[in-house]
Amino acid sequence: MNTSTAVAIEGASKIFNEGSADQVEALEEIDLQIEPGEFISLIGPSGCGKSTLLRLIGDLLEPSTGRVTVAGKSAHQARLDREYGMVFQQATLYEWRSVAKNVQLPLEVMGRDKAEREARADKMLDLVGLTEFSSHYPWQLSGGMQQRVAIARALSFEPSILLMDEPFGALDEMTRERMQAEVLDIWSKTGTTVVFVTHSIPEAVFLSTRVVVMSPRPGRIDAVIDTELPQPRDEDTRESDRFYAKLTEVREVLRGGQGK
């Protein structure tokens, strides 16, 4: 295995409630390598184990068999070393903390001093365009703004990998497309490796360098599709022929996986 690989998943499977009557085989024999700076989307129908796979990478779940290596070490060690920034479908802000304090939370846990925390939070809020809302409480923000705070928080400690679990799933289409552009912008500025779970084909194709197409029962990888779209991507990308061609390619693999 190459130590410069960002994420290496080897023969990973996940069985929930193993040995009991409601045993579920969520993932079967997953192999996947992600290079540093890649933007990877995991796409598939509900129950294909894409969120489970994301949690195996982030060491929020342990694989039943196989191995997950992140930045040359075990996923567990990578979590202890704070290599992961996480964003969920819900913004999951701590409602008793102001926007700035939410962004500072991981830095507090990591024992950074106050001046550094504040400087980082200012920088991140500027990056997501929420500087003037830093002293607001989460309930005072719209869903899209809350999700931007969550992204700022995930990036505040410069993690080497950003794990995003359907982060825009709860947003309306307009906000969603704007957020996609923002995430691409942030990705190009920070160079962070991103693993992004979605069930939207256009979202996966627009954002990713590679799209990992999964199918359910048990969850497995059907295809890994290189999007081959030029960077930087913008609104014109969404209307290009190549974009449509890739949408079709992903859709056909998904349909094939469904039919099995």
Add this chain to the structure above:
Amino acid sequence: MTSAVAVRPGFLKMAIRRYLPATLIFLGGILLWELIVIVFSIQGFLLPKPSRIATTFADEFTVVVPAGWFTMKEAIGGFAIGAVAGVAIALTTARWTVVKDGLMPFAIAINATPIIALAPIMNNWFGIVNPMAKMSIVAIIVFFPVMINMVRGLTEVDPGQLELMQSYASTPRELLFKVRVPNALPFLFSALKVGTSLSVIAAIVSEYFGGSREALGIYISQQAALFHFAEAWAAILVASFSVIVFYLAITLIERAVMPWHSSIRNVAGT
């Protein structure tokens, strides 16, 4: 909201719209009470007129108000002991889940029993005029809802918020103080607010079983035994006013501690 002058009329209008219905119903209720007593010529020892209660309250002011304060000291003292103990035990359950599993069934069972029934026993334990006899009853009555609610607040945390702290590799201590405790605050304050009226009820009712002559409960039971119902009602007025002040005090603390909370932003009308 550019100037105080511009704010004032709108604010006044809002305040009137908000408090006028309640004020009218209160005044109407008092008036109706007065009229019913007059029209049906109800005997004063059964139900005194509100006007009679008001004048009696003024006459007895120097007796009922100190009596109220005497009883409130028992209520507040017991409340403080019960609340602090409830929070402390709840925090240990968060640290050692075995404590929670062992304790919660009993806590819920005891919370459902009428603890006030222990009042005569506490009078024997501590001595009938010792305020601790009443405070201990108040403390037990406040303890259980505070502890049960606090445990719920410490436990019922959004799973995403827990996963996030896990992804930061936080220590259990950080998880407790940065997530579980703040999450428990709304639960705690709703228990404390229930506790304000519970504590005053407990203090007065345990005084009915005997106690110092300075106490409000003793005053009420003695006046009632002498058919001095206007005096008893005047004392009840003091008790309900004390509960309202106690409740408002807890609400003010709640706002200071949790400026972020939804129950407060709704009141603020933003």
